[in-house]
Structure formats: structure tokens, C-alpha cells
Amino acid sequence: MSSELVELLAHLTPSNKLWQQAKSLFVRNRVAPEAKIFASYLYAQGSSLRRLKELLHDLGVRVSHVGIWKWIQNLGRNLREKLFRRKRWRCLVVDETKIRTKRRWIFVFAAVDPENREIVNLLVTEHRETIDALGFLKRCLNYCNGKPVIVTDGGPWYYWPTRRLGLKHVVMCGGERNYIERWFETFKDRLRAFDCYFPTHGLESIKNFSAVFCFWYNKCRHHMSMKRPPSGGEGRFKTWLEVSS
Structure with missing residues (x-):
């Protein structure tokens, strides 16, 4: 050096x-x-x-x-095992996006605290089904003291999981949902350095x-x-x- x-x-x-x-x-x-x-x-x-x-x-x-x-x-x-911290989150804004990799599309679920803009949890998965949303919300609850209000864009894969977990579910356009949209923009801006897709399929x-x-x-x-x-x-x-x- x-x-x-x-x-x-x-x-x-x-x-x-x-x-x-x-x-x-x-x-x-x-x-x-x-x-x-x-x-x-x-x-x-x-x-x-x-x-x-x-x-x-x-x-x-x-x-x-x-x-x-x-x-x-x-x-x-x-x-990966020590990235997120446990805290009493009043509200979590949850959303997902689709990312192109070398051979396929994958989905990234994310939850953000609208008060501090902190990413509370993240899930990379091959599918965007109800079972994936349920698994992601369970992961989020592992880092929550209590049960936060879940804000989504109304994706049908969130309705049953929030009821199953006893979580209050609010559907919103704009408002606090803008924070998760901005985070995904930042995430995708970083991915643009890879040209047109993430350079791996793993x-x-x-x-x-x-x-x-x-x-x-x-x-x-x-x-x-x-x-x-x-x-x-x-x-x-x-x-x-x-x-x-």
C-alpha cells in the first residue's frame, strides 16, 4: 500500500x-x-x-x-445478521420493486420508518406472492417492539398477511409512501452503475x-x-x- x-x-x-x-x-x-x-x-x-x-x-x-x-x-x-436494529416503530411504510438481473427479474421488499427515513428491513426474493409478503412482515416484526401500523400502496399480496399478523393496514397514495419510493429511487440509482442489470443471478x-x-x-x-x-x-x-x- x-x-x-x-x-x-x-x-x-x-x-x-x-x-x-x-x-x-x-x-x-x-x-x-x-x-x-x-x-x-x-x-x-x-x-x-x-x-x-x-x-x-x-x-x-x-x-x-x-x-x-x-x-x-x-x-x-x-x-446481514446485524444490519437492522430492534426498536419501537410507530409506523412502517412497506413496498416492493422489481430488479433485472443477468438472467431473470427478482423482487426487493423494503420497509422504511417515515419519521427517520431508516430502512427497517429488506428482503430479496424470486417472487411477489402473498407468502413472500407474509414472510417479510414477520421479519419486520422481529425488529419491532409492539405492532406498527403498516402503510402500503394497496398491493393485494399485503391484505391477508396483515390480517393474519393482526396489524393495522393503511392503504395510501403519496404522503408517507413517498419515503419508500424515494428510497427505491436511491437504490436503483446505485444499480445503474451496473449498466442495464444486476451482474449476477445469484x-x-x-x-x-x-x-x-x-x-x-x-x-x-x-x-x-x-x-x-x-x-x-x-x-x-x-x-x-x-x-x-
Whole structure:
């Protein structure tokens, strides 16, 4: 790793303790873990794998774009089980969208807290059926103290699951539903770096990528209207190092 990159990372995060925690994420460290953490942060923000490869080459780190992709996947696997936090959510706005992959279309269910714009849960699945909506709402309840009001656009796959789980279901156009629509726009803006489709058909890879993106969105990205990340805190790169905690 070049002295320029070492100096840059030291300026971004002077705490050695944070770096030591971050190093534990990776089993093999032929490339310095600091470079891996830095590259994954830029990738979550929107940089492509090939652009990152060129940037790292300029900074003295020799790695292929496939190698960077493996770093992201490893990071996503570590994040998936500890990505979301349990809290008393008053209301959850739930929706789903369709994403094109290399060989097929998949569906992404998401739930957002309209007060803080925080993503409460996410589900990547092959189908958009009632059973998928039921499974997703159950996942959401695992992170809820109490039963929140569920706001949807009136998709028929939500009616029976909300009744089955004893949840108040409100159908809405506009209003608080705009928050989930904006999140999906942000998510799809990130996917446009992949040209016209997600460059894989494996659900596990997509789940890992989505976990990395959600962590960055909830904890690091400053929301324009709130001037802070949805989860609160300082955000940006220093918070990104919490991926190892």
C-alpha cells in the first residue's frame, strides 16, 4: 500500500482501534485491510468495480475488479445478521420493486420508518406472492417492539398477511409512501452503475450487496432534509468502520 493511501486513511480516521476492529472482517489480508474498507465505502457510494480497481492501482494497490467484488461479498455476509436494529416503530411504510438481473427479474421488499427515513428491513426474493409478503412482515416484526401500523400502496399480496399478523393496514397514495419510493429511487440509482442489470443471478450475491448498501444508507449517508444519517450519529467514513463491530 502506497504512502499516499496510508496518509489519506490516517487523515480520515486517526483512531488505530477502529482500524484494528475493521481488520477482523477479512480472513486473508494479502491486500491491506485498510484498502479493502476504503474501497468498499467508495463502492457503496456508487463507484464501479473497474473504476475502483484503477483508483487503487494509482494508490499502489494491485487488485482485480473480481477481487474487489469478493471483498464486498465478504462484507455483506458479515453485515446481514446485524444490519437492522430492534426498536419501537410507530409506523412502517412497506413496498416492493422489481430488479433485472443477468438472467431473470427478482423482487426487493423494503420497509422504511417515515419519521427517520431508516430502512427497517429488506428482503430479496424470486417472487411477489402473498407468502413472500407474509414472510417479510414477520421479519419486520422481529425488529419491532409492539405492532406498527403498516402503510402500503394497496398491493393485494399485503391484505391477508396483515390480517393474519393482526396489524393495522393503511392503504395510501403519496404522503408517507413517498419515503419508500424515494428510497427505491436511491437504490436503483446505485444499480445503474451496473449498466442495464444486476451482474449476477445469484440471490446470495444480491443479498450481500443489498446489506452493504443498506448499512451505508442507514448509518453513513446524510439525508438532505435531516442533515444526518437516518440512524443518527456522525455518519460518513468514520461510521463506516462500524461494519466490524
